Amino acid sequence: MDYNDLAAKARPALITASMRRSTMTYGELARAIDLDPDVPLSHHIRRVLDLVSEGCIGRKEPSLAVLVINEKSGEPGPGFRAGKTPWHTETRRCFDRWRPA
Numbered sequence: 829m830d831y832n833d834l835a836a837k838a839r840p841a842l843i844t845a846s847m848r849r850s851t852m853t854y855g856e857l858a859r860a861i862d863l864d865p866d867v868p869l870s871h872h873i874r875r876v877l878d879l880v881s882e883g884c885i886g887r888k889e890p891s892l893a894v895l896v897i898n899e900k901s902g903e904p905g906p907g908f909r910a911g912k913t914p915w916h917t918e919t920r921r922c923f924d925r926w927r928p929a
Contacts, residue, residue, distance in 0.1 A: 829872065835879035837861040842880065842892035851919070853899040859901035874907070890921035 841860040845852050853861070854873050859865075863872060877893040884891045894904050894915050904915050 829867075829880055831872075831875045832862050834863065834872075835883065838876050839883065839892065840897050843926050845895050846892065846922045847928050849923050851897045851902075853894045854896055855899065857896050874905070878908045890918050890925050891923060894918040895922060908910050 830866075838857060838861050841857065842852070854856060856868055856871050857863075857876075857918075858873060861876065863869070873896070881891040881893040894908055897904055908915055908918075915927075
């Protein structure tokens with residue numbers, strides 16, 4: 829599995845979500861990047877989102893990974909919620925950064 833390729837597919841999907849001022853569930857992202865539905869999402873999506881986030885940090889952008897949420901809780905995963913910036917603040921930063929012109 830090429831995680832870099834999956835992250836490259838995830839980035840535009842997440843930018844589109846941000847431009848729409850919306851979020852995506854883990855399952856929606858998996859479908860958007862053509863992740864095999866028989867593969868457990870937890871490990872693979874986490875790695876993809878780590879790479880997306882690293883790319884955002886390198887570009888000095890808010891982390892698009894915050895836009896991927898748990899379907900039941902409506903919040904990003906525990907790894908993101910444990911960060912220094914509150915997840916809802918980072919979500920707002922994404923919406924502001926990728927606001928349609």
